[in-house]
Amino acid sequence: MQTIGEVFNTDNYIPFVLFCQGQRLTKMADLQYLSFEKLSQVPGLTPALIMRIKSVYTLYRKNHPEEFIGVKPKAAVSTAAANQEIIDQVERFFQQNATRVIHVNEIVKAVRMKKADVLQILAAVPWCKAVDTTSFFYQP
Numbered sequence: 001m002q003t004i005g006e007v008f009n010t011d012n013y014i015p016f017v018l019f020c021q022g023q024r025l026t027k028m029a030d031l032q033y034l035s036f037e038k039l040s041q042v043p044g045l046t047p048a049l050i051m052r053i054k055s056v057y058t059l060y061r062k063n064h065p066e067e068f069i070g071v072k073p074k075a076a077v078s079t080a081a082a083n084q085e086i087i088d089q090v091e092r093f094f095q096q097n098a099t100r101v102i103h104v105n106e107i108v109k110a111v112r113m114k115k116a117d118v119l120q121i122l123a124a125v126p127w128c129k130a131v132d133t134t135s136f137f138y139q140p
Contacts, residue, residue, distance in 0.1 A: 013049075013053070015042060027067075029068055094128065104122075105134075
């Protein structure tokens, strides 16, 4: 299995490789857990470069499918502080809308995260109660 640095080995990709190192993503298979939407916030990565990164990754995945079969998900690679900041952001949204039932799509739009990530947070916090699988309310 190749490392990210071996595949993205030209100077153009240095910001991406450094970002991956900071997120503790080392092997190409680790990229399957990366939200490519987050790359737009990385300094030095232009939209055109992000498209090339996605293309190289997709091509690598097609040429090396054996590396992606049976790969178990890694634990979250963000820092505890970043995770807490995201949880606080979701909780603030709930506090602002404490008098009503909130649909998951509203939360996704407000905090700009993937639906699956939002649902994972909501399942773990004690102040969020579910009405059904897509609707929630705040209970301090």
